[in-house]
Amino acid sequence: MTSKISVLGSTGSIGTQTLDVARMHGIKVTALTANHNIKLLEQQAREFNPEMVCVLDTGAAAQLKIALSDTDIDVFCGEEGIINAAQEKTSDTVVNAIVGVAGLLPTVAAVKAGKNIALANKETLVSGGSIVMKEVKEHNVKLYPVDSEHSAIFQCLQGCPENSLKKIILTASGGSFFGKKRKDLENISVKQALKHPNWSMGAKITIDSSTMMNKGLEIIEASWLFDCKDEDIDVLIHRESIIHSMIQLKDNAVIAQLGVPDMRIPIQYALTYPERLPSPSAELDLSELGGMTFFKPDYETFACLGICREALRKGGLLPTVANAANEVAVDMFLKEQIRFLDISDIVGNAVSEYGNNKDDISLDDIMNTDRETRISIKEKFGSGDDLS
Numbered sequence: 001m002t003s004k005i006s007v008l009g010s011t012g013s014i015g016t017q018t019l020d021v022a023r024m025h026g027i028k029v030t031a032l033t034a035n036h037n038i039k040l041l042e043q044q045a046r047e048f049n050p051e052m053v054c055v056l057d058t059g060a061a062a063q064l065k066i067a068l069s070d071t072d073i074d075v076f077c078g079e080e081g082i083i084n085a086a087q088e089k090t091s092d093t094v095v096n097a098i099v100g101v102a103g104l105l106p107t108v109a110a111v112k113a114g115k116n117i118a119l120a121n122k123e124t125l126v127s128g129g130s131i132v133m134k135e136v137k138e139h140n141v142k143l144y145p146v147d148s149e150h151s152a153i154f155q156c157l158q159g160c161p162e163n164s165l166k167k168i169i170l171t172a173s174g175g176s177f178f179g180k181k182r183k184d185l186e187n188i189s190v191k192q193a194l195k196h197p198n199w200s201m202g203a204k205i206t207i208d209s210s211t212m213m214n215k216g217l218e219i220i221e222a223s224w225l226f227d228c229k230d231e232d233i234d235v236l237i238h239r240e241s242i243i244h245s246m247i248q249l250k251d252n253a254v255i256a257q258l259g260v261p262d263m264r265i266p267i268q269y270a271l272t273y274p275e276r277l278p279s280p281s282a283e284l285d286l287s288e289l290g291g292m293t294f295f296k297p298d299y300e301t302f303a304c305l306g307i308c309r310e311a312l313r314k315g316g317l318l319p320t321v322a323n324a325a326n327e328v329a330v331d332m333f334l335k336e337q338i339r340f341l342d343i344s345d346i347v348g349n350a351v352s353e354y355g356n357n358k359d360d361i362s363l364d365d366i367m368n369t370d371r372e373t374r375i376s377i378k379e380k381f382g383s384g385d386d387l388s
């Protein structure tokens with residue numbers, strides 16, 4: 001199991017839960033990074049005494065440097081500083097809990113530095129799956145999924161012979177608007193969309209759950225992690241979020257992984273694999289739960305699901321386009337610049353209008369396409385923010 005971790009995005013929902021696990025099992029933390037929340041980052045730095053910390057925002061980093069001047073902790077800033085944290089020499093594993101495609105370059109840097117990766121940042125694989133999986137192989141490192149569904153699939157696969165997998169059954173809570181139709185979603189407020197029935201998560205992924213873009217991104221993520229095609233991955237609505245996903249084997253046996261909805265279980269498994277250690281999470285009591293429900297997804301209302309499937313089938317740069325369009329659209333929705341249903345329209349149009357797709361793609365192609373997609377949507381919607 002892992003003994004020293006760098007945590008990228010340590011102040012977020014996954015980051016703080018990763019530190020819960022590290023605290024419980026005495027895992028040494030060697031680097032911590034955040035976007036701008038220096039108050040929490042300072043507290044974390046004082047508790048875990050890493051070699052270094054990094055803040056994306058230069059001004060906030062300067063303030064943190066003063067605040068930590070009584071310690072030996074090095075303070076870095078900017079994207080370069082985050083890359084330094086990803087490559088921090090004493091860590092064996094990098095937990096990537098950054099939100100968005102901003103996590104891609106740090107993942108690649110960490111792999112190239114020979115680190116194992118505990119990956120929460122699904123956008124890394126959605127946009128850069130072909131590159132990341134190639135680098136993982138070349139550098140002979142391990143990539144452990146943290147996303148609960150992918151951890152569940154990984155757990156179910158333990159002990160299954162190679163080539164025995166027939167299909168993946170990716171479970172989905174259905175988000176805040178399960179059972180609604182498009183016309184019911186015309187006037188959804190930010191507050192309504194930020195209310196998830198089962199999980200407490202960062203704002204971006206909570207909106208992604210409400211549009212079901214999250215499940216679309218997870219289909220693409222699963223395709224890279226488990227070498228599957230679109231048609232090998234089913235989505236099943238399971239309202240209670242107790243079954244975190246299932247696999248169906250060639251003999252039609254179905255194996256599921258269950259547990260309370262608590263991300264510290266998959267985070268811990270990624271850090272202690274193959275060991276099973278006590279967890280800070282609660283025990284599952286199925287008699288108290290009473291029952292579980294399952295439904296087919298509604299592809300008409302939740303268009304992002306089908307759009308992601310199309311992007312996966314066509315491949316190349318289309319998943320990057322879908323992801324970038326979604327990141328911009330969610331940002332604009334959170335700032336009340338567009339309406340809820342505009343999110344899926346923006347993602348759908350970006351994918352169907354993209355004319356420069358190709359199969360053999362480089363990291364530069366991905367980063368350029370990501371930037372161009374953001375700029376063109378920003379221009380179209382007249383957003384004054386610098387979303388590039």
Ligand code: NAD
Pocket residue numbers: 008009010011012013014015033034035036037056082096097098099100102120121122123146147148199200201202203204205263
């Ligand atoms: P969050 O918004 O709570 O935290 C994001 C972290 O990344 C913060 O520490 C923030 O400071 C940092 N960050 C934000 N923008 C950054 C940038 N441009 N560069 C560097 N750092 C930046 O998000 P979260 O909910 O913890 O999600 C993190 C990732 O994990 C996402 O990719 C999400 O899809 C995935 N994930 C989250 C959950 C969950 O339960 N929260 C579950 C499964 C997967």
Ligand code: MG
Pocket residue numbers: 147148149218
């Ligand atoms: Mg998930």
